[in-house]
Amino acid sequence: MKRSLQRINEQYIATETDPWGIDWRGTMAIRNRFYERMVAEAIGGLEPRPAELRILDVGCGSGLLSEQLRSSISEGNTIDRYLAVDVSESAIARARSLHPQSVIEYRVIDEDLTELSGEEFDLILGFEFLPYHSHEERCALFHQLKRFCHDGTRLVLSSNVRFGESDDVYVAVDQLAAEMTPCFDCLLTRDLFLSTYIDKFECHLLTWQHQRLVGGLVRWLLARRTPPACACRVVQSLAGPRWPRHRNRTFILK
Ligand SMILES: C[S@@+](CC[C@H](N)C(=O)[O-])C[C@H]1O[C@@H](n2cnc3c(N)ncnc32)[C@H](O)[C@@H]1O
Numbered sequence: 001m002k003r004s005l006q007r008i009n010e011q012y013i014a015t016e017t018d019p020w021g022i023d024w025r026g027t028m029a030i031r032n033r034f035y036e037r038m039v040a041e042a043i044g045g046l047e048p049r050p051a052e053l054r055i056l057d058v059g060c061g062s063g064l065l066s067e068q069l070r071s072s073i074s075e076g077n078t079i080d081r082y083l084a085v086d087v088s089e090s091a092i093a094r095a096r097s098l099h100p101q102s103v104i105e106y107r108v109i110d111e112d113l114t115e116l117s118g119e120e121f122d123l124i125l126g127f128e129f130l131p132y133h134s135h136e137e138r139c140a141l142f143h144q145l146k147r148f149c150h151d152g153t154r155l156v157l158s159s160n161v162r163f164g165e166s167d168d169v170y171v172a173v174d175q176l177a178a179e180m181t182p183c184f185d186c187l188l189t190r191d192l193f194l195s196t197y198i199d200k201f202e203c204h205l206l207t208w209q210h211q212r213l214v215g216g217l218v219r220w221l222l223a224r225r226t227p228p229a230c231a232c233r234v235v236q237s238l239a240g241p242r243w244p245r246h247r248n249r250t251f252i253l254k
Helices: 005-013 027-044 064-076 089-098 135-147 173-180 195-208 215-223 229-242
Strands: 053-058 079-086 105-108 121-127 149-162 186-192 246-253
Touching: 005 089, 027 064, 027 121, 027 149, 027 186, 027 246, 053 064, 064 079, 079 089, 089 105, 135 149, 135 173, 149 173, 173 246
Parallel strands: 053 079, 053 121, 079 105, 121 149
Antiparallel strands: 149 246, 186 246
16 A cells, blocks of 8 residues: 555544544535435446345445445445445544444455455445555556456445646546556546645634634534535535646446
């Protein structure tokens, strides 16, 4: 893995939930809602639709997004198994302590996922773990993920992407597409202009919630699990043109 596992563990230990403030509302709620919709779209495309879904969630972190997804998926579907894995034992310990009653099976896993060999899933989810890996590692991971698929399996994967060179946070978009191609057909991609905006917009929101004039409105906004559609549109239209070369891209693959 490109990033140090020790450092990832330390980052989880140093924060109350996770290093990305994924429990924050506002822009993260927009992101999570966007993923919910992408997952619903992928499930809608399952042909035939399994009576009970077997789901693998790779790089689940502290499980905040996983819990939200499990709950929204279970509204129209029966889940046989929801397995959420992460390379970081601190992340998994955090997930278990944050969600003690959870029906999600949280598990620490080696980064190459070979421990799961022989397992099969109907839906594979992976949000923002791809940039942790080098080109070679991602190619190997795609081949490994392919082994968990049957003919109808759908994958929903997201990554920070950049129209240019890869760096530690962003993966060059052409490179990522080329890495997936030998293993999967891409059915759909959708972009969210969000990741570079989080620090700026979210930090402002968190500060503004204590202000006398706008505090009430901001607190109401932050408390909403599902952000208003207009808030999503405003964030998209502000962030997109400012960072035209940086996006968060979600792929539905089969
Ligand atoms: C940025 S966090 C995203 C957490 C969560 N998916 C979300 O979007 O809210 C990425 C997580 O992926 C984990 N990770 C990276 N590579 C992985 C791999 N090959 N297998 C399992 N977990 C991995 C990291 O430890 C980290 O917790």
